[in-house]
Each structure stands twice: as structure tokens, then as C-alpha cells.
Amino acid sequence: MNWLPVSASTFAPGVDFVLWLVTIISVISCILIGFLLVYFVIKYRRKSDNDQTPAITHDSFLETLWTVIPTILCIVIFIYGYVFYDQYTTTPKNAVEINVTAKQWLWTFDYSNGKKTLNELYVPIGQPIRLVMQSDDVLHSFFVPAFRVKQDLMGNRYTYINFTATKEGVFDIYCTEYCGTAHSNMLGKVHVLSKEKFASWEDGSAKKVQKASSNLPPAEVGRQLYSDKGCVACHSIDGADGVGPTWKGLFGKNRIFADGTSILADENYIKESILYPGEKIVEGYGPVMPSYKGLLEDSDITAIIEYIKSLK
Numbered sequence: 001m002n003w004l005p006v007s008a009s010t011f012a013p014g015v016d017f018v019l020w021l022v023t024i025i026s027v028i029s030c031i032l033i034g035f036l037l038v039y040f041v042i043k044y045r046r047k048s049d050n051d052q053t054p055a056i057t058h059d060s061f062l063e064t065l066w067t068v069i070p071t072i073l074c075i076v077i078f079i080y081g082y083v084f085y086d087q088y089t090t091t092p093k094n095a096v097e098i099n100v101t102a103k104q105w106l107w108t109f110d111y112s113n114g115k116k117t118l119n120e121l122y123v124p125i126g127q128p129i130r131l132v133m134q135s136d137d138v139l140h141s142f143f144v145p146a147f148r149v150k151q152d153l154m155g156n157r158y159t160y161i162n163f164t165a166t167k168e169g170v171f172d173i174y175c176t177e178y179c180g181t182a183h184s185n186m187l188g189k190v191h192v193l194s195k196e197k198f199a200s201w202e203d204g205s206a207k208k209v210q211k212a213s214s215n216l217p218p219a220e221v222g223r224q225l226y227s228d229k230g231c232v233a234c235h236s237i238d239g240a241d242g243v244g245p246t247w248k249g250l251f252g253k254n255r256i257f258a259d260g261t262s263i264l265a266d267e268n269y270i271k272e273s274i275l276y277p278g279e280k281i282v283e284g285y286g287p288v289m290p291s292y293k294g295l296l297e298d299s300d301i302t303a304i305i306e307y308i309k310s311l312k
């Protein structure tokens with residue numbers, strides 16, 4: 001049966017095994033108890049007015065049985081749970097570290113070679129990875145269902161996740177700790193690449209290859225970035241007000257700022273708003289937009305601008 005998410009890490013089979021074990025034990029006990037309950041109700045029902053319940057106080061054999069069997073089952077479940085939990089929390093010696101920072105409402109990933117990505121985590125297949133995680137603001141929780149790993153992120157301490165991916169592909173990252181208005185948009189992707197592809201991603205050649213082969217119009221690329229890079233968390237495209245101003249009709253509009261100055265929204269203004277959001281704060285909004293400096297390439301920003309232009 002495949003009602004579970006794809007299984008794409010070395011932990012996934014163990015977690016699934018414990019889940020199945022607990023589920024099967026529970027289902028069998030439930031059916032057994034339910035059946036006996038109904039059976040006894042019928043068998044020992046009062047058949048006539050002077051039917052008397054015999055005065056049985058206890059039965060040592062039965063009592064031992066129903067204590068010993070569940071205890072053994074609990075110990076078995078505990079042992080499996082402990083073994084897999086121990087594997088999960090022990091960092092392998094050759095693990096590669098990646099720093100993860102969560103903030104309302106995005107994920108950033110810092111790699112040891114100085115690379116930085118937004119909402120998209122890149123890892124090589126078969127390589128033990130250790131995520132060193134922290135939050136810039138409230139509690140968040142990093143969850144990759146396909147890897148069966150989940151861990152809260154806090155502001156005042158580091159927390160960790162270990163995993164080794166076993167399947168190439170793209171898997172979802174969710175925030176599973178309610179963290180404010182746009183919590184449900186705090187999404188990301190893990191890209192599990194072959195060793196060769198990862199090496200070329202690391203030295204930067206992969207991105208160019210990928211870009212050259214995608215001949216989408218820039219506004220279309222911008223539309224994808226809008227959701228992939230998490231702008232969707234704060235900006236609507238249909239005129240609805242959110243944490244930030246809507247993008248609908250933004251281009252060419254007169255913008256009034258908190259300090260009373262104003263400007264017409266052109267390409268340069270939008271680029272500045274993305275790289276240095278604190279410079280000009282639109283009247284009526286808080287200074288909460290994170291800077292995307294170093295997280296978006298110039299071509300990404302151009303694509304976003306084209307997309308904003310298309311939202312009339």
C-alpha cells in the first residue's frame with residue numbers, strides 16, 4: 001500500500017516499520033477486544049429474572065496474561081523506537097553540515113563553500129547531511145515527509161537534523177509549527193542530486209545549463225519565483241491586502257512612504273525594494289520584509305519585475 005509519502009532517506013524504512021508495527025498491533029487488539037465485548041454481552045446476558053451473576057473476584061491466570069502480553073508488546077515497540085531514534089540523533093562522522101535559518105516565512109540554507117539558497121535545499125544522494133538549524137524569530141518546524149525527519153527551530157538555541165537521501169528527485173519541505181499569517185506558505189523543496197550533478201551545482205555551472213535550456217518568457221519565470229521564493233507569503237497578486245502590499249497594479253503606481261516621501265514604482269524602485277526593503281517603507285506597512293540580497297540573482301529580479309508588470 002502506498003498511502004505513505006515516498007520513502008527517500010535511510011531512516012524512512014525504519015520509521016515506516018515502527019508505524020506499521022504499532023498500527024497492526026492496534027488494529028488486531030481493537031478487533032479482538034471489540035469482538036469479545038459483543039460476544040460476552042450476548043453470551044452472558046440475563047436470560048431470566050432470577051439469573052444471578054456468579055461472585056468471581058479474580059482470575060490469576062487471566063490477569064497475568066493481560067498484563068504480560070501488553071508489556072511485552074510495549075517493550076518491543078520501545079526497543080524498535082529507541083534503535084531508530086538513536087540512529088536519527090547520532091551524527092555520522094562524515095556528515096556534511098548545512099546551516100538552516102527559518103524566519104517568517106522563508107527558509108535560507110548556507111553551505112560550507114559560501115553558497116546560499118532560499119527555500120531550496122540542494123544535497124547529494126547517499127551523503128550523510130547534518131542540518132544545523134536556528135530561527136530568526138518565532139518557533140518553526142522543519143519537516144520533510146519523504147525523509148521522515150522533523151524538528152523544531154528556536155530563536156535561542158541550535159537544533160539538528162541528520163539524514164541521508166536515498167532517492168534522486170525533488171521533495172517538499174513544510175513548516176509544521178504554526179508561525180503566523182503566512183505559515184501555510186512557508187514551503188520549500190529539497191533537491192537530491194547525483195554526486196556529479198551536485199558537484200556541478202556547487203561550482204555554479206549547473207544553474208547556467210538549466211537556465212539556457214529553459215526558454216520560458218521572463219514573466220513566467222517571475223511567476224514561478226513568486227511562489228518558489230516565498231513572496232507569496234506576504235504579497236497577493238489579486239489586489240487583496242496581506243502582510244505586504246499587493247502586486248496587482250503596482251508597476252507605475254505612485255508609492256507613498258512612511259516618511260512622507262513618494263516615488264513612481266519603476267524597475268529601479270522594485271529592485272531596490274527587493275534588495276534593500278528597509279530603505280523605503282510603504283505607508284501603512286511594517287518593516288518586516290527580509291532582504292533578498294545574495295539570495296536572488298539579477299536575472300531572477302528582472303523576471304520578477306516582468307511578472308509584476310504583467311499584473312495590471
Ligand code: HEC
Pocket residue numbers: 104105106229230231232233234235243244245246250255265269270271273274277278280281282285286287288289290292304
Ligand atoms: C515577510 C513578508 C514579506 C515577504 C516574504 C516578502 N515581502 Fe515584499 N514587502 C513586504 C512588506 C511588509 C512590504 C511593505 C513595506 C516595505 O516597503 O518594506 C513589502 C514591499 C515590497 C515591494 C514594494 C511594494 C510597493 O507596494 O511599493 C516589493 C517590490 C516587494 N516587497 C517585493 C518582494 C519580493 C520580490 C519578494 C519575494 C522574493 C518579497 N517582496 C517577499 C513583506 C514581504
Ligand SMILES: [Cu+2]
Pocket residue numbers: 102105139140141175176177178179183186
Ligand atoms: Cu514557520
